[in-house]
Amino acid sequence: MNKKFALSLGLFLTAITTCFGIEIPRPEYPRPQFERVDWMNLNGTWSYEFDFSKSGIERSLFTNEGFGKTILVPFCPESPLSGVNHKDFIDAMWYQRKLSIPEAWAGKRILLNFGGVDYKSTIYINGQQAFVHYGGSSSFSVDITSYVTPGSTDNLVVYVEDDLRSGLQTSGKQSHRLHSYSCLYTRVTGIWQTVWLEAVSKGGLKSCSITPDLDNKQFVFEPVFYDLDQESSLKIRILDNGKEVFSQTTPAGNSSFIIGKLKNIKTWSPESPFLYDIEFSVLNSKGQTIDKVNSYAGMRKAELRGKTFYLNNKPYYQRLVLDQGYYPDGQWTAPDDTQLRRDIELGKEAGFNGARLHQKVFEPRYFYWADKLGYLTWGESASWGVNWTDPVAARNMISEWEECIHRDYNAPSLIAWSPLNETWMEDMDGQRARLTNDLYFMTKRIDRTRPVITVSGGYHAGFTDIYAEHTYVQDPVLLYKQLAPNKEGYPYVFRPDQSAPYKGEAYMVDEFGGIQWIKEMKLPEVNDQKEFWGYGEPPKTLEEFYKRLEEQVNVILSLDHITGFCYTQIVDVELEKNGIYTYDRNKKFDRSRIYKIFTKSREQAKKEVKKMLSERDIPKEKSK
Structure with a gap:
């Protein structure tokens, strides 16, 4: 995209928002559980410059008062909504905008807040370095009181480095190749959540943990x-x-x-x-x-008693759906607040009582709507991309995850933590087990009120409260054979030779299904339809899809040792066409039929599985 066009597009986006009475994108207060009156949203048009050679420091770009291109914050430069839509790797870039601090804020502490910047960010005020932050998922605050003068205009520059392929940082589902492939998608660089200023009394409240004791x-x-x-x-x-x-x-x-x-x-x-x-x-x-x-x-209690999950002192079966938090026009950033709410409503309408938030730390506004609407959530880091054997990578991940736990601790909808997803590295020198256990015990020290799923699927190591496995076996009979306890009473473990032994923990299948179904093509993600995929062979008819889905759900509901499930997934994401809804959140299936499948009683599921096994001559002694 040339400089002239980028500038024009940025000005056009600003003009459009102003025309319709919306001065800035994502104007709502970004931190609903800690909201102040004196604040200023900094979203909108910023200037920017890519720094592919990483020479910007030598060129003193931190003193720049206006770069030649514009971007719409808080949307990442890879997204269409940013006005940039740059799809290649961006190892470094610079942002700039002016700050006009109200004169009425004199005498107060002035905080510059960032909801999320991927990955390393250095903050400059009037050419002076004010702060450095590591972590693409965690929020951070910069005290700029001594750098600015209320009543005057100051210059803010943000330098971002995002070396996705270094192995030293979390990246979640961002593609390490030029293009998206398999279950790895468009990258997210730089600012991707709201930036805002707020004025706080010098003796003000910094934070407050709220623990419900039912x-x-x-x-x-x-x-x-x-x-x-x-x-x-x-x-x-x-x-x-x-x-x-x-x-x-x-x-x-x-x-x-x-x-x-x-x-x-x-x-x-x-x-x-x-x-x-x-x-x-x-x-x-x-x-x-x-x-x-x-x-x-919210007054709620989430705990494990034996192998059963309890909510508010009553057994509660988790019927979750995988949500990766991607949007076709915003990547990691929802285009507006109503979309966050709509995503939760879509999950509830499909029969799910919650979501496993997958390989992305969702923004506080998502948890707000989950709290308001009643929707269980699992908090998960964007753990993929980390080189386990590198101590710097481990340090980066631990500190980032700690910040995420503290930020979202108060959310009543959040009932479990899952720091890792599908770890595959063989533990040749013990580093995998060491990092896994560090994450488990750190999470428990910060928050003793929620269960921890240390590793979801893959190779398990060390300690966990819930032993979570993934399976994408499509045939329901084979799925039953796989998941039913063995003769010794132990559940399915994907790689027992690379995993810590199952020790009687609560057991969940927190990824299954993933059945491909393409209703229609509206989004030009790729040119070749053959690149689209789901798990297993796609059903030949819609009726075959419903049958396969229902039989898989029946199998999992029928097995007493499984305390909950998570179906893959809520919406299609780029190449991956196995969602209950399309990528642009449109209908794919008969919603009432889908709802009946996912809300079916366990007793009814047992009857239907027993019938299925008898019709296919499967021994019934394992059937509960």
């Missing part, structure tokens, strides 16, 4: 402050549909634990996703509010 009918709050004033205090209010049900004011302190006791509790679940509103107010010695944060919380 059995004791209380929330446990753990606040962290910026600069503590000996005479400041924190007031916490809990509201039920606007009615105050708890209020307490306590001296501000980073060692405080505030117990929000409730008389009559309302629980959160997919069937009844009730949320309490939370208000945090930091007060000075005169009782005046110097910082206010709005939040919310």
